[in-house]
Amino acid sequence: MLQELLDKIDNKEYTVGIVGLGYVGLPLMWTFHSNDMPVLGFDIDKEKIKCIENGTPYIKHLGEEMMQKLAGSDRCDATTDFTRLSEADTILMCVPTPLDEHREPDMQYVEKTAMTIGEHLREGQLVVLESTTYPGTTEELIIPILESKSGLTAGEDFYVAYSPEREDPGNVNFDTGSIPKVVGGHTQEGIELACAMYDTAIVQTVPVSDTKTAEAVKITENVFRAVNIALVNELKVVFAEMDINVHEVLDAADTKPFGFMKFVPGPGLGGHCIPIDPFYLTWKAREYEEHTRFIELAGEINTAMPQYVVDQTLKSLNAHKKPMNGSKVLVIGLAYKPDVDDQRESPTFKIMDLLEKYGADVSYYDPYIPEIKPTREHPNWTGVESVKWDEETISQFDAVVISTNHSDIDYKQLAEWSDCIIDSRHEMNGIQHKSDIHIWQA
The missing domain is CATH 3.40.50.720 (NAD(P)-binding Rossmann-like Domain)
Known part of the structure; x- marks a missing residue:
């Protein structure tokens, strides 16, 4: 099974399934499609499926041209029919991981998606979680659900990996394909397959020892930003009382060619990652x-x-x-x-x-x-x-x-x-x- 899937990937004859066609899943669909892979997208939102079929943008910064090319392609399909998950050779989970009212992880979307995939999982498939989450999610939550729903065994009958999304909506310098991909696998075979898959569409893969480490990488990236933004926000408040322009201070400090990285203050944190x-x-x-x-x-x-x-x-x-x-x-x-x-x-x-x-x-x-x-x-x-x-x-x-x-x-x-x-x-x-x-x- 392993070699069969590796051969499909090497020959670009495999089908990529993407669950969740939002700010992460849709650019991922476009990236694999642009590199000649058949892509099958899944979402519970019927309006998103209609937009993909009609070439109508629903995420503004991605543009109309991309949507029209996806709509007109025989290598791209989008559906609300999750029974078709068995048609995909690799399945990428790109669903939200928000916080609940107690500021604790709300894993309902990940759990429901894993259950749905498990119900249609077949031997030889690779399942990759891309959603940002806490270290241990893949091993402690995803794999048990997939195994219990499918009756199959991870690492033997199917393969599992984790590769955190690194989307930055609106960034004109980097897109999904040009941002290196960190990959951790449940087994060595999982890492090998996931790296091979992403290598067909992404500029670079960065393998790490396991899924828990890969999950920790994404958390670390965003904690780094959150902490440094908090620092300059606090400086803004303090310097304002001293009648000092914090932006002038930061601009001058940024001229130091070593030991300083500029962050800018603002009205608070937003987006799908850093505040969460x-x-x-x-x-x-x-x-x-x-x-x-x-x-x-x-x-x-x-x-x-x-x-x-x-x-x-x-x-x-x-x-x-x-x-x-x-x-x-x-x-x-x-x-x-x-x-x-x-x-x-x-x-x-x-x-x-x-x-x-x-x-x-x-x-x-x-x-x-x-x-x-x-x-x-x-x-x-x-x-x-x-x-x-x-x-x-x-x-x-x-x-x-x-x-x-x-x-x-x-x-x-x-x-x-x-x-x-x-x-x-x-x-x-x-x-x-x-x-x-x-x-x-x-």
Whole structure:
């Protein structure tokens, strides 16, 4: 079985099955398809399947051209019919791993997907988990489910590996195919097969000793970012009190050719990884009676940043002799990062919730998100539409909060149209503005 699958992979005659066609699965589908592999995508969302069949983009930064090529290809198919999992030679799991209401891992999507795969698993297949998770997930959760549902034995009848996704939505310098892939296997055969598979489409594979190590790699990458972002966020707060521009400090420090890596402060953490992954590790560490105090402190600092931005909004309104209660406040940027339509875990939601809690009349503007999509954490905003970008609309707001700095927003116009701007992204720096404007810059 092993050699048969290796031969299929070497000859590019194998079919890749991808479960979950979101921000990870869809780019992965495109990457394998672009390298001449047949791809079979699975998702429970019928609308996503229709979009793939019709060539209609549902993730803006991936573009229309890609979707049309997938729709017109005889090597790409997408379905909600999970009985077709047996048609795939390799199955990649790309499903969400959020936190629950207690800030603990919510593994329901991974568990349900593993159960479904197990029900249709056949001998000789390779199953790879790509979802970010805590060390031990593949061995302790995935493999037992697959074995119990299929009656097969991992490492003998089928193969298992873990390879963490490293997507960075909107990054123009790196895409799925150009980012090295860390791979850990349940057995040596699992590593061998997974590396061979990814080698057909990814620039480089980086094998590690086992699945637990590969899972720890992804957690470490995101903990590193979370901790360093917390550091500069704390410096921002401290330096602001000292009337020191933290961005000027960071720019100057960044000229040091060694021993320094620049991170930038902001209104809080967003996206599918950095706000979540550190909590997966702190949760797992408790099983070993270990405490991740440093990581937890970083989480506290980053979680507090939306409140800090709202406090500055209150002060800025006060400088204009206006109360927060009853003021019209516009928040710019719902996406968690510039130039994408990804609203997952965006700190903008927390900022809007806090503003509304203090009595403000809150609206948002985002050219990438014309209408707010449903979220589990902030259902009250579902269906709310972005305001228009024109002088008549923007000038009616008592204050404008820049939460996400999309590059195609005209900040010079903003300076002309608003006289109270709370800039959490340092976007207004150097922009000429009228003398009576009040700008708080992060």
